[in-house]
Amino acid sequence: MTYSEIEWRAMGRAKELALLGPRGINPQVGAVVLSPTGEVLSEGWHRGAGNPHAEIEALSHLSPADAHGATMVVTLEPCNHTGRTGPCAVALLEAGVSRVVYAVADPAERSSGGAERLRSHGVNVESGVRADEVTEMLDSWLTVVRLGRPFVTVKWAQSLDGRAAANDGTSKWITGPDARADVHRRRAAADAIVVGTGTVLADDPALTARLADGRLAESQPLPVVIGNRPVPRDAVLRKHPRGVLEARTQNLHQVLDDLRERGVQSVFVEGGPTLASAFVSAGLADRVLTYVAPVLLGGEKTAIGDIGVSTMAEARRLTLTGIERLGDDLLLITEPARISSDERTD
Incomplete structure (x- = not known):
């Protein structure tokens, strides 16, 4: 696992942001966007079903120039499916994000695969950062997904x-x-x-x-x-x-x-x-x-x-x-x- 101290701290902040969102059928997710030099450019969290996912929320506060080449730090693997919103993996590719750091893999069959999609298009992807902490935070939702x-x-x-x-x-x-x-x-x-x-x-x-x-x-x-x-x-x-x-x-x-x-x-x-x-x-x-x-x-x-x-x-x-x-x-x-x-x- 290769990540910087700045990314580790950013994941801690993303976890704090995630907890601002409601518990429900969708997971609580937080995201932080970092510049190539490690500066925090924007933040976002998922505000409930039907609202933009955390990554999209964070990107919405940036200009295309700032998003290009940035690092997305997010608590849950970017989704790879179209529901009420489009695939976050595609949105990150279109924004020109060059690196994605996430804590926990998405266990849902219909929405997983975002990391693989990003890697296949040349994005540097790192997983498992502060995974234990985020898993504990998402325990109820992860259990629901596992049990159905x-x-x-x-x-x-x-x-x-x-x-x-x-x-x-x-x-x-x-x-x-x-x-x-x-x-x-x-x-x-x-x-x-x-x-x-x-x-x-x-x-x-x-x-x-x-x-x-x-x-x-x-x-x-x-x-x-x-x-x-x-x-x-x-x-x-x-x-x-x-x-x-x-x-x-x-x-x-x-x-x-x-x-x-x-x-x-x-x-x-x-x-x-x-x-x-x-x-x-x-x-x-x-x-x-x-x-x-x-x-x-x-x-x-x-x-x-x-x-x-x-x-x-x-x-x-x-x-x-x-x-x-x-x-x-x-x-x-x-x-x-x-x-x-x-x-x-x-």
């Missing part, structure tokens, strides 16, 4: 013996205040929070993310209710600051496809045993958060129901990626186990 849908976290709270409620249906509160505060922090970090109509009718939840003092967090997830029954007009959820999205279907793939089109990158499933089981059974749980309280309830109200496992050979194996103590409770963070080729039986 939003990243799904399924959460439940349970007693030590695996119950989500007492036999009379009461469940407030299985876990203590530290665990509940952790849930609210994670809600605030998600783009959408998903429950079933059964939970709405039984518990009348607010589904807001709140601070320790009860005030609403600055960032609120979009509440999504899955099921054929409507949310009552007088439900507390109707007062949510983001409104409420009612998904009148049992098709979870369809729900996630719709959420992706709305720019949702992360989904927090908090809808009770029925919905949690449905996501796990469908293979749509990318992370499972299990809050375990040192309390015994017994009875039939298990934290998770039928997930299509009838024998140990069909057990859904998870990998434990983290354990956190939250007051008297434990949080177990797990993800689907990756089966190596020598463990497969098919």
Whole structure:
């Protein structure tokens, strides 16, 4: 990898610019144009779907003479496809840019290939500059591209013996205040929070993310209710600051496809045993958060129901990626186990 200290610093600035853009169906991208002597000529960032990409935005502030022979420093590989805007790789060639430095390759099949196109036309291209930092910034979007849908976290709270409620249906509160505060922090970090109509009718939840003092967090997830029954007009959820999205279907793939089109990158499933089981059974749980309280309830109200496992050979194996103590409770963070080729039986 060959790049200058000036280009390394410019990539740091491009990352800062990228964060000015909105999170959504398109990635956050920032760009800095440098003169042949390393002077910053212009800057740009992507301002959302339908707007010019970061590279085009940066070029728009330059005269043709200044752009010719310049270096484009950009957080994501210039795109190579025509969507609402034209290919950035072509725009850079037409502007006469002589060098392109980017951090992360575009993983999307329809838009990748910009670097190869630029190189084939004689542009000096350098990749991987501050790649770890930019990858972390783009983590949600990169995951959505890889999965083809939003990243799904399924959460439940349970007693030590695996119950989500007492036999009379009461469940407030299985876990203590530290665990509940952790849930609210994670809600605030998600783009959408998903429950079933059964939970709405039984518990009348607010589904807001709140601070320790009860005030609403600055960032609120979009509440999504899955099921054929409507949310009552007088439900507390109707007062949510983001409104409420009612998904009148049992098709979870369809729900996630719709959420992706709305720019949702992360989904927090908090809808009770029925919905949690449905996501796990469908293979749509990318992370499972299990809050375990040192309390015994017994009875039939298990934290998770039928997930299509009838024998140990069909057990859904998870990998434990983290354990956190939250007051008297434990949080177990797990993800689907990756089966190596020598463990497969098919």
